[in-house]
Amino acid sequence: MRLVSYDDGRAGQLIGEDEIVPLAGTMRSVIERWARDGARPTPLYDEVISLRDAELRTPVADPSKIIAAPVNYRDHQVEMNVDAQVGALGFFLEAPSSLLDPGGTIQLPYHDRRFDQEGELAVIIGRTARMVGEREALEYVFGYTGLLDITMRGGEDRSTRKSFDTFTPMGPVLVTADEFGDPGNVELRCWVNGQLRQHANTADLIWSVAQLISYASSVTTLYPGDIVTTGTPAGVGPIQAGDDIRLELSGIGLPLTARVAADDTIACPTSGRDRRPVAPA
Template identity: 55%
Template sequence: MRLVTYDGGRVGYLADDRVVDLGGLVGGHGEPGAMRRLLARWTEVRDSLPPPSAANSVPLADVSLEAPVPDPSKIVAAPVNYRDHKSEMELKVDISDLAVFLKAPSSIIAHGGVVRLPYADRRVDQEGELAAVIGKQARNVSEAEALDHVVAYTGLLDITMRGGEDRSTRKSFDTFTPLGPWLVTTDEADAADAIDLDCTVGGEHRQSSNTRHLIWGVAKLVSYISTVMTLEVGDVIATGTPSGVGPLTAGDKVSVTLSSIGTLTVTVAGSDGTVSPTGTRPSGKD
């Protein structure tokens, strides 16, 4: 099932080229948002969704898609989780040494959004990734049961400013986490360790890999993270990027395509000329 957030926080599912509204299944307003409320009830309602009709659906072309989970309690990200990315960055460490880091939820934008470069004097790269979305609270779960806590997958771009600052700073600027275009539930997505990833920038093919090459797969990531912090419904796990990262410039169109999931596309806008107030690292390494 493809689940969408659209038109001011409404939620629905895609039936061919129509969006079927599911607002009646979530009810209420405020926190958490509608998608998180839907995911919390997903196992209860997934087999009894209303069929599409003229009364409860609209053409996909007529809606404005938003980030599928616009308000996760946290985004947990995996640094250096492909060996080829470790090699291209000339690093001696990977996720097994670094563990995970947090990105600010305020950095999320939707499919079709605009990534804004913050400074005129800093390099900013694209990092295409698979994102896993939590559907059931997870605390101290084993690797064997970890995927039972994942409800869906989606595309993610971990936009990254290079330099010596902490990862959570360099990756948390507003607009630095494009997410979408929708969620694909785990029963319809390819297996967690068998998802193809391709990323293009300005028509140039930059990244191509498969999640079988992850150093820590999705199950290990979820299990480990759950020993550090409780994962809540709607939390987003960015699983890491393969080799092929590179600089972004104003006007670029960036797309990441994941097999069985779809294509997330954003554009890039230049900075206003502001110079970074913090130090740079000329090598550009992560």
């Protein structure tokens, strides 16, 4: 099923490209019912809403954590000129408060630092997972969606550079795992102002989705609604106020879009500007 969250947090099933059939409850309750008894969401067919009349929200607004994979594509490792990749680095955490609704505005905090776009496939955990093996890891996935991982370049810790408010646009569509199919064959394209910057396939991931989930669950318990984002391919580049970003993933359908603004910037108080990793020109 292709699901969305909209308006005040209601969950709905996307029908075609322009209609929403409401579901009972929020996306959180939909996931919890699936975790409890494997029940598919129940559409309320007595009401149909036009997509253009709905305000789409991030599919899951309240994850306990966002787990992110650093340097999980070889080509991104090359462009960043770094020795380590996900197999050595593990994962890092992003603040759930950084989530941004699809179509929202990314607010850059500083006027003297570089910020880049990173398009990614994100995984929504559906069942509590602890110490799960790779073979069964995908059984814990509720669905998949698109995510933009906006990052400040420099030497500060990754969790700092990526956790600013509005830095994690996500959505707009969550496709359930049974319909989405193989997460190891997803085509990713990301544009900035109509210019294609990133074009890759998740077949090129260094650690697969199953490996990421298995490893993460060996470190911390994954709960329903948690997000595991899989890393970005080559093609990251600077963004600035006025830019428009568009991410498309095969199997998701609707693109994830975001605008960039710099309405209340200040000088950055940390000194990581010239520390590694240094982004490509």
